[in-house]
Amino acid sequence: MKLLKSTTKNTAVNAGDVTNNTGNYTMTKRVYLDHAATTPLDKRVLKVMEPYFSEKFGNAASTHFFGEEAEEAVEKAREDIAKAINAKPGEIYFTSGGTESDNLALAGIMRTGKKCEQLVTSNIEHHAIIRTADSLKKEGFETKFLSVNKKGFIQIEDVEKALKKKTRLVSVMHANNEIGTIQPIKEIGEACHKKETLFHSDAVQTVGKEKIDVEKMNIDMLSASAHKFYGPKGVGFLFKREEIKIEPLMFGGSHEKGLRPSTSNTPGIVGMAKALKIGIIEMDEENAREKKMRDRLVKESLEIKNSWINGGFPKIAGCAPLGFDFVEGQSMLLMLSDKGIAASTGSACNSEGLLPSHVLTALGLPRVKCHGSLRFTLGRENTDTDIDYVLEVLPPIVKKLREISPLRGK
Ligand SMILES: Cc1ncc(COP(=O)(O)O)c(C=O)c1O
Incomplete structure (x- = not known):
C-alpha cells in the first residue's frame, strides 16, 4: 500500500x-x-550491466556478432549462477523474477501429472506460491497447506505425514519475507526424497544472502529474484534439475530451451550474476x-x-x-x-x-x-x-x- x-x-x-x-x-x-x-x-552491478543496454545491445538469439556477444554474456552468467548454488549451467532458467519462477515451478510440475495428484506447501509462503496453489486447486489438483508452529517453523513430522503416494511436489520457502525464519530445508528435502517426491524451495529472500548448495540441501527446484540481492528488478531464475520435466507457462520462441520464451534480458541477467557473486564474497x-x-x-x-x-x-x-x-x-x-x-x-x-x-x-x-x-x-x-x-x-x-x-x- x-x-x-x-x-x-x-x-x-x-x-x-x-x-x-x-x-x-x-x-x-x-x-x-x-x-x-x-x-x-549495487553500483558495481550497474557498471557491468551498462554496456548491454547500449553498445552490446544484441539479441542473444541472433546469429551475428551482436547476438553472439550477448549470448556469450548470458551463458557466462548462467555458468556463474550455477556455480554459486552448486548446480549445472543447463539447470538454470532465466525468468522475470521470483513470482514467475514460483509459478513456473509449481504449475510446470503439477501440469505434467494427473489431476488427482497433490501439491504440499505451507501456510506462510509468499502469495506467489499460495495463489498459484489456489489456482492449481481450481484446475483440479489437490493442495495441502502445512501449518507452522508458533515460532514460524515447519515440523519435519508434519511433512512426513503429508507425503502420500499422490504427492507430486512439496514447496517450502527457505526464509520467510515477513518474519525472516529459516526453514530446515535440508531435512524437508530429505523427507521428500525418501518418498521419491520432488522438492521446490522459494529462496527469494536468501539467494545472495545465505549459503545455498542445492545438492547438500536436497533441493530439486529453487526460485530466486535479483532485486532482493542488490541486482536489477525484473529478472530472476529457476533452478531445475536436468532430469525433471516441466510444462512451460508461456509459448513462443525456443529461448531457455523452450521453457521460457521471450528475448533474453541480457543486462538484467549479467547484473544478476554479478550481484550474486558480490553477495557470496561479502x-x-x-x-x-x-x-x-x-x-x-x-x-x-x-x-x-x-x-x-x-x-x-x-x-x-x-x-x-x-x-x-x-x-x-x-x-x-x-x-x-x-x-x-x-x-x-x-x-x-x-x-x-x-x-x-x-x-x-x-x-x-x-x-x-x-x-x-x-x-x-x-x-x-x-x-x-x-x-x-x-x-x-x-x-x-x-x-x-x-x-x-x-x-x-x-
Ligand atoms: C519469498 C518471496 N517469494 C517471492 C517473491 C516475489 O518476487 P518478485 O518480486 O521478484 O516477483 C517475494 C517478493 O517479495 C518474496 O519475498
Whole structure:
C-alpha cells in the first residue's frame, strides 16, 4: 500500500531532502529499512550491466556478432549462477523474477501429472506460491497447506505425514519475507526424497544472502529474484534439475530451451550474476554486521513495554519483525515515514482492505497483534547511526499512538 503519494511539487533544499504529498515540509534524513521488499542496485552491478543496454545491445538469439556477444554474456552468467548454488549451467532458467519462477515451478510440475495428484506447501509462503496453489486447486489438483508452529517453523513430522503416494511436489520457502525464519530445508528435502517426491524451495529472500548448495540441501527446484540481492528488478531464475520435466507457462520462441520464451534480458541477467557473486564474497562479513545492528535494534526496541518479536530463530541476518500492543502498524509506518524511516508491515495490509497478515495469523497471533506488527529489514547501506536514529524516533511514536489508541487498556 502506498503511504505517500508522489508529488510534482519539489521544494527540496538539500540533496536527499524530499517533500511529502502536501509539500509542506522536508525530510533531511532517509533511512531505508525495507530490504526484504527490495534492495538498491549495487553500483558495481550497474557498471557491468551498462554496456548491454547500449553498445552490446544484441539479441542473444541472433546469429551475428551482436547476438553472439550477448549470448556469450548470458551463458557466462548462467555458468556463474550455477556455480554459486552448486548446480549445472543447463539447470538454470532465466525468468522475470521470483513470482514467475514460483509459478513456473509449481504449475510446470503439477501440469505434467494427473489431476488427482497433490501439491504440499505451507501456510506462510509468499502469495506467489499460495495463489498459484489456489489456482492449481481450481484446475483440479489437490493442495495441502502445512501449518507452522508458533515460532514460524515447519515440523519435519508434519511433512512426513503429508507425503502420500499422490504427492507430486512439496514447496517450502527457505526464509520467510515477513518474519525472516529459516526453514530446515535440508531435512524437508530429505523427507521428500525418501518418498521419491520432488522438492521446490522459494529462496527469494536468501539467494545472495545465505549459503545455498542445492545438492547438500536436497533441493530439486529453487526460485530466486535479483532485486532482493542488490541486482536489477525484473529478472530472476529457476533452478531445475536436468532430469525433471516441466510444462512451460508461456509459448513462443525456443529461448531457455523452450521453457521460457521471450528475448533474453541480457543486462538484467549479467547484473544478476554479478550481484550474486558480490553477495557470496561479502556474505559472512555483511551478515555479521547486519546481525549485530539487528540484535541491538531488537534488544532496545523490546525495552518498550508490551512489545515482542515475531517468529523464532534462525532468522535472516537483517530481519527485525517487531510488535507493539495498543498501536496500529499502519499508523506507525506513516509516522516513521514522516521521520524519514522506511519500514513495512509485511503483507499486513493489501489493497482489498486491512486484512491481517496470513503469516502472522499462521503463528497464532490474534488479529489485534497482527495489526500492531512492523518489519524492519536491514541491508548493506545501513550503519549504526541509522539504528541510533530509529531507536531515538520509535519510542515516542509508540507512546504517542498509545495515548490516542482506543485499544489501550483493553
Ligand atoms: C519469498 C518471496 N517469494 C517471492 C517473491 C516475489 O518476487 P518478485 O518480486 O521478484 O516477483 C517475494 C517478493 O517479495 C518474496 O519475498
